Amino acid sequence: MTYFADLAPYTYAEQESIRLPDGDVVFLPRYHRVAVGWLARDREFRHAAVPTGFVEALIRIHDGPGGHANGTRGFHCCEFCPAPDLLRDGLPHTVHxxxxxxxxxxxxxxxxxxxxxxxxxxxxxxxxYVIEHDYAPPAEFVDAVMAYDDSWAELRVGPWFPAGAHVHLRNGRLSTLTPNGVKRVREIRRKR
Incomplete structure (x- = not known):
C-alpha cells in the first residue's frame, strides 16, 4: 500500500469518488486532503490506546456516508499480519x-x-490497524471521529461537493450537481 506520514498531504488519487446514499459522486476536490493511517511495514507508527468508543465511532463512519471513497477492484492486505490470519473467503477482514x-x-x-x-x-x-496493531491516529483525527456529523454528506453544492460534480445515481441515471440540486443528464444503459 502507498505510505503517507500522518497529517501529510494526501496525493494518492487526483479525483474523489465518494459513495453516498443517493449514488456515487465523482469530482476534483477543492478542499485540502490530509492523510492518516497509511501505514507500511518498514515505517514506525505510534502505538497507544484510543479513547473508549473510538473504534465504534470509526466503524459508524465506515458504514455511513464517506465510508466508501475511491473504491478499488482489488484488495490490499495488512502488511503486519500473516496472510492466512487476515483472509476469510479470500478477502481481507477484521472482526470486531x-x-x-x-x-x-x-x-x-x-x-x-x-x-x-x-x-x-x-x-x-x-x-x-487500530484494533489489531494498537495504531494511535493523530489526536485531531481522533477528535474528528468522536465528533463526527454525517450532515456534511448531503448532496448539495458547498465546501465538500463542487458544482459540476458527476453523480451516478442508484436509479441508473447520470446527473450533475448544480447550485439548485441534482440535474439529470442521461440514463445509463446497463448491459444485459
Missing part, C-alpha cells in the same frame, strides 16, 4: 464484536468542519 468487516478496498473520508476546512483521507484498513 459480532461484526466481520471486509477492508482493504476503499478509503474513508472524514471532514473537519471548523476552519481551516480539510478532509482526512484514510484507507479503510485504519480500522484493522
Amino acid at each position: 464484536g459480532d461484526r466481520s468487516l471486509f477492508l482493504g478496498s476503499a478509503e474513508i473520508r472524514l471532514p473537519v468542519l471548523q476552519p481551516p476546512r480539510r478532509m482526512f483521507a484514510a484507507p479503510n484498513l485504519i480500522i484493522h
